[in-house]
Amino acid sequence: MATDTRERLVDWLQDAYAMEQEAETMMKAMASRIEHYPALRGRIEQHVEETRSQAAQLAGCLEQLGASVPTAKGTIAKGMAAMHAAGNAMMKDEVAKGVGISYAFEHMEIATYRSLVIAARRAGEAQVAATCEAILAQEQAMADWLFENQPAVIEAFLEREAADVTAKR
Amino acid sequence: MATDTRERLVDWLQDAYAMEQEAETMMKAMASRIEHYPALRGRIEQHVEETRSQAAQLAGCLEQLGASVPTAKGTIAKGMAAMHAAGNAMMKDEVAKGVGISYAFEHMEIATYRSLVIAARRAGEAQVAATCEAILAQEQAMADWLFENQPAVIEAFLEREAADVTAKR
Numbered sequence: 001m002a003t004d005t006r007e008r009l010v011d012w013l014q015d016a017y018a019m020e021q022e023a024e025t026m027m028k029a030m031a032s033r034i035e036h037y038p039a040l041r042g043r044i045e046q047h048v049e050e051t052r053s054q055a056a057q058l059a060g061c062l063e064q065l066g067a068s069v070p071t072a073k074g075t076i077a078k079g080m081a082a083m084h085a086a087g088n089a090m091m092k093d094e095v096a097k098g099v100g101i102s103y104a105f106e107h108m109e110i111a112t113y114r115s116l117v118i119a120a121r122r123a124g125e126a127q128v129a130a131t132c133e134a135i136l137a138q139e140q141a142m143a144d145w146l147f148e149n150q151p152a153v154i155e156a157f158l159e160r161e162a163a164d165v166t167a168k169r
Numbered sequence: 170m171a172t173d174t175r176e177r178l179v180d181w182l183q184d185a186y187a188m189e190q191e192a193e194t195m196m197k198a199m200a201s202r203i204e205h206y207p208a209l210r211g212r213i214e215q216h217v218e219e220t221r222s223q224a225a226q227l228a229g230c231l232e233q234l235g236a237s238v239p240t241a242k243g244t245i246a247k248g249m250a251a252m253h254a255a256g257n258a259m260m261k262d263e264v265a266k267g268v269g270i271s272y273a274f275e276h277m278e279i280a281t282y283r284s285l286v287i288a289a290r291r292a293g294e295a296q297v298a299a300t301c302e303a304i305l306a307q308e309q310a311m312a313d314w315l316f317e318n319q320p321a322v323i324e325a326f327l328e329r330e331a332a333d334v335t336a337k338r
Contacts, residue, residue: 003261003330011262092172093180100280107276107312111269111319118323143276150280154287161172 009119009128010067013058016112018070020055023105024048030098033169036160037095040153044102047142054135061128094168096157099150106143113139178288178297179236182227185281187239189224192274193217199267202338205329206264209322213271216311223304230297263337265326268319275312282308 027048034041059069091097113136120129160167196217203210228238260266282305289298329336 003336005327005331008262008327008330093177096284100277100284103280104273104277108269108273111272111315114319115265115269115323118320119327122324122327146280150283151287154284155291158174158177158288158291161177162174167172 004123005119006065006123006125009116009123009125010062010065012112012116012119013062013065013128014067014070016109016116017055017058017062019109019112020051020058023109024051024055026105027051027102030102034095034098035169036166037153037156037169039149040095040099043142043145043149047138050138050142054138057131057135061131064127065125092161092168093157096154099146099153103143103146103150106139106146109139110136110143173292174288175234175292175294178285178292178294179231179234181281181285181288182231182234182297183236183239185285186224186227186231188278188281189220189227192278193220193224195274196220196271199271203264203267204338205335206322206325206338208318209264209268212311212314212318216307219307219311223307226300226304230300233296234294261330261337262326265323268315268322272312272315272319275308275315278308279305279312 027044031041031044031048034044062069113132116132117129117136120126120132157167196213200210200213200217203213231238282301285301286298286305289295289301326336
């Protein structure tokens with residue numbers, strides 16, 4: 001049975017909505033635990049706000065297409081949650097792992113929105129494509145920030161750890 | 170209790186070794202399922218070979234530092250496996266999700282090796298730093314390939330799906 005591109009677009013928008021819900025949950029938890037890396041904490045908190053707005057925009061796209069906004073979390077989001085859970089509070093190097101996991105998560109989001117832009121264009125949904133392009137730019141900016149700031153976080157972490165002061169968060 | 174940077178370096182090398190083991194398992198499974206996207210399959214198969222060599226190089230670094238090569242898989246690797254499992258064979262859009270998941274995974278690896286280079290330099294282990302830089306370049310090349318080729322994979326997937334021919338792998 002053929003799946004037309006409009007159906008696929010709706011599916012992917014619903015997946016993206018679930019992904020952003022999960023992202024919000026995980027980033028909030030991560031930011032609340034960070035004590036000694038204020039720049040990182042601040043940027044994550046900013047991205048939590050962006051993420052909330054992104055989820056609202058995705059819900060708007062789904063409504064515009066006459067589709068439902070998902071209530072349950074998708075499988076990808078659950079897999080991501082497992083990945084985040086694995087990299088979280090248990091670890092002595094929580095902040096170092098957290099930066100890596102966040103960087104990976106942003107690239108999952110980047111890949112997701114790039115696919116959505118293609119699907120939206122093929123389905124003739126220019127407004128959905130424009131929304132997804134705007135969200136993509138925010139994800140790319142967050143990924144770029146993490147890339148640029150990772151060395152400073154890692155240096156600070158190693159320095160604190162070697163000096164025997166709280167380093168993990 | 171302070172953790173000196175050499176200890177941390179050993180920890181991270183062991184984590185990276187576990188990550189590459191998991192990467193090999195997951196990419197082999199993904200490549201073996203792909204039927205209709207030969208360029209993607211070929212590039213993943215090439216990266217499986219690179220991944221095997223990377224794991225061997227990491228084992229070499231650990232031996233050089235007088236540390237053990239891990240036999241059990243780490244928590245990050247397990248979280249990653251869960252993420253990959255979530256995005257796999259069950260889904261009608263397996264290949265599209267697979268590209269996104271692989272792209273995210275490469276960025277986890279990129280963040281990991283960037284941290285390792287910093288830790289190795291701080292520990293005065295120039296050879297370990299050089300090895301991790303060489304592996305980092307391979308991960309970046311794989312990530313770049315996925316970025317460049319994602320649009321073609323997504324277009325082909327949507328075209329096949331709309332034409333009612335096998336699209337998912």
